[in-house]
Amino acid sequence: MQTKEKIAAAVKSAVEAAMNDGALKFSDTLPDVALEVPPKKEFGDFATNFAMQTAKIFRTSPKKIAEEIKARISSDIIERIEIAGAGFMNFYLRGDVIYRELKKIFDAGKNFGHLPNKGNVTIQVEYVSANPTGLLHVGHGRGAAAGSAIVNIMRAAGYNVESEYYINDAGNQMDKLTKSVNARYLELLGEKIDFPEDGYQGVDIIDTTKRIIARHGDKFITLPEDERLKILGELAYVDKMLELKDDLENFGVEFDVWFSERTLHPDKINAAIxxxxxxxxxxxxxxxxxxxxxxxxxxxxxxxVRENGEPTYLAADIAYHKNKFDRGFGELINLWGADHHGYVARVKAAMKMLGYNPEKLKIIFLQMVSLFRGGEAVKMSKRAGTAIPLRELMAEVGTDAARYFFLMRSTDSQLDFDLDLAKSQSADNPVYYVQYAHARICSIFRQTSEAGLTIDDEPKFSLMNSTAEVDLINKIFEYPDEIAKAAEEYAPQRIARYVYDLASTFSAFYRDCRILGVEKDLAIARLALLKVTRHTIEHALNLLGVSAPERM
RNA sequence: GCGGUUGUAGCUCAGCAGGAUAGAGCAACUGCCUCCUAAGCAGUAGGUCGCGCGUUCGAAUCGCGCCAAUCGCACCA
Incomplete structure (x- = not known):
């Protein structure tokens, strides 16, 4: 049991005791005992506002309630309780509690950060799902980073998660792709053409066409138009999918399932209709x-279904979501661009009418991304002639910086992405700051190892009682809670922020607490703490899909 | 006009299942390398939490109204 839970349980039984004694009376249900880490150290190790929350229920002043609880509490981990402010109960732990807790984490090794399994239901997370008609742009990049991080975090939090990419490989967009590639094909082979008015203008279409020509030459030029369209359309689709998967792979994003819209046409759509x-x-x-x-x-x-008999995008989406529900997921999570929020009501309405529970469908919106360079907004790619492709961003700032920056902000805030900051190799750049802390720890391990210092199974953790040491230990204790909250709230930015704070806490430790040159038992205890710290930083960065370099 | 999201320090943002003196980074100013990476650390200064009303013992946090930014309101996706 976690320290928090132990205290909460102790409070609860004290409350029950008080009620049995008749000291506290109520006729309502009581709230849970919520424990938090107080904002200030002088408020103890943990605190609860339980007495204030229940003042109305017990019809007594918070202070009296707190006193009654305090008088009846019994716990082997609490040293003392102070009642402060309007009725806060501040708990001060016995001195050895944190060392016992740290030992558990130390023994858990690489398992620290992996929460107990939450049961057998599987949660599906669908994200990116960009049309295979062009390059992924930075907006998709934000979705890719957020989706993959949410999947990682939820898995660490103990959920079973399956990730999925919905390929919109049917309908108008594919027709436009086909016509565009066909036009480029003829053009590149010297024919005079009128480029389709609604075609895709981007250079990536020309690149795709060039690859097709490199492979197949001009042999489709003599085919009848409809046959050529059919062949070029498929070749372009394959090429675009490869390009897209390549970008995602380079961005550290993997999917369990690639779901093709075509498999819904026409039977599944008709069945739903x-x-x-x-x-x-x-x-x-x-x-x-x-x-x-x-x-x-x-x-x-x-x-x-349109007047001309063609199903709309919504028809496919209804069939798709029906299919998802039928696959038996406990929860469906969709990451959508904020410009799609108008779709929620209609999809949920359809699910309701089909007899599913729309509450199980959760939609997370990703607000827009704006890039800035030299303080100026960067809107278009010079080369591509379109929105900035993700691969251009990766080439400019690197995958780690791109992912971290996408994940720093909550998904429902618009994101100003400072390219100059993301590129800078300095402490101003949060991703470097965190990675640097990790590299520093690794450096310490290299040197202590050379000095012949090794960690044993029973480090004397209790030798570490300075502020810097205790702060770092306590910061590490917060990690499992952060994972649980990040998973519940689908909030990767919590992890980004946590690992930054952890790096900062470590930096203070690094300043105050040397390893080399101090008494051996203390050195070993500190080294063991650094082992846990290094693992935690690495684990958190992994959740974000950011690398943890050993040297910088 | 209707709906979503956002509005917190000069800038970029945390905090939002109500709670103790509202936090961090950048920018500004001041210090710190005979010492495991100065890609670092410490400190100073900086705030009507968009505005108003309400609920509450208590509101940045909840409710209502207003203002501003942004996205959307197709037989497009």
């Missing part, structure tokens, strides 16, 4: 089929 038709969720009007989404919170009804 039939169900909705039969239960009144879909009706016909003006030659089109409409989803009656306004009955379930949407602004208006939406077209599912």
């Amino acid at each position: 039939e169900i909705l038709k039969s239960n009144g969720g879909i009706y016909e009007k003006d030659g089109a089929l409409w989803l009656a989404s306004s009955q379930f919170g949407d602004d208006k009804d939406r077209v599912v």
Whole structure:
């Protein structure tokens, strides 16, 4: 049991004792005993506002409640309790508690940071899901970083997670890709063409076409238009998918499942539509089929099948989400660009009408990314003629900096990405700062190892009682809680922030506490603490998908 | 007009299941390398938490209204 839980349990039984004695009376349900690490050290190691929260329930002053609890509490880890402020209970732990706790973490080794399994349900996280019609841009990069970090964090927190990429490989966008590549193909082979008005203008389309020509030459030029379109479309699709997977791999992003939209056409889409038709969720009007989404919170009804018989994107999305629910996930998490928020109501309405619980579908929005260089916004890529491709960003600032910067901010804040800062190799740059702390620890290990200093199984942790040492120990204790919260809130920025704070706490330790040149038992205890610290930094950086270099 | 998100130090942002004197980094100023990486550390200064009203013993945090920024409101995705 964690220290926190032990204290909470002790408080709870004290409350029960007080009620049995008649000192406290109530007729309502009591809240949980929430323990927090107080903002100031003089407020103890842990604190709870339980007495203040229950003042109304017990119809007594918070101070009296706190006194009654304090009088009845019994715990072998609490040294003393002080009642402060408006009724806070501040707990001061017995001196040896943190060393026993540290020993547990030390013994856990690489398992520290991996929380107990949360049961058998699997949670699906779907993210990126960009159309295979162009290069991933920095907005997708933010989604890729956030999605992969959330998956990593949730797994560390003990959830079973499956990641998925939905490939929009059907419909208009693919037609546009096909027409664009066809035009470039003819153009590159010397034909005079009119580039399609709604085609993709980016150079990446020309690059794709060049690769196709390099492989297959001009042999499609003589084919009838429809046959050529069919072949070029497929070749372009394959090329675009390779390009996309390549970028993601270089960005440290992997998926368990690649789900093709084509597999939904037409049977699964029709099946979903039939169900909705039969239960009144879909009706016909003006030659089109409409989803009656306004009955379930949407602004208006939406077209599912166009007048011309083509299903809309929404039709595929309904079938897709139905399929997800049918696969039995305990929870579905989608990461969407903020510009898609208008879709939530209609998709949830459809799920409700299909008999699923829309509450199980959680949608996380990623706000926009703006790049800045020299204080100026950078909007377009000079080479690509489009939004800045992720690969250009990676080439400029590196994967580690790109990922860390994407993850520093909460997903629902717009992100100003300072390219100059991300590139700078200085303490101003948070990712370097954290990595530097890790490299420094590794350096210490190299030198202590040369000096013949080795850690044994029973380091004398209690020798470490200075502020810098105790601060670092306590900071490490916070890690499992941070993982749990980051997972619950889908908030990778918590980990980014935590590891930065940890690096900062370590830096103070580094200043005050030498290893080489101090008495051997103390040196070994400190070294053991650094082992735990190094592991924690590395573990947290891994969750973020950022490397932990041993030298810098 | 309707809806989402955001508004906290000069700048970029944490904090938001209500709680103790609102935090961090950058920028500014001041110190610190005979010492395991100065890619570092310590300190000073900097705030009507957009505005107003309300709920509460207590509001940056919850509710309502307003203002501003941004995204969206297709038989596009």
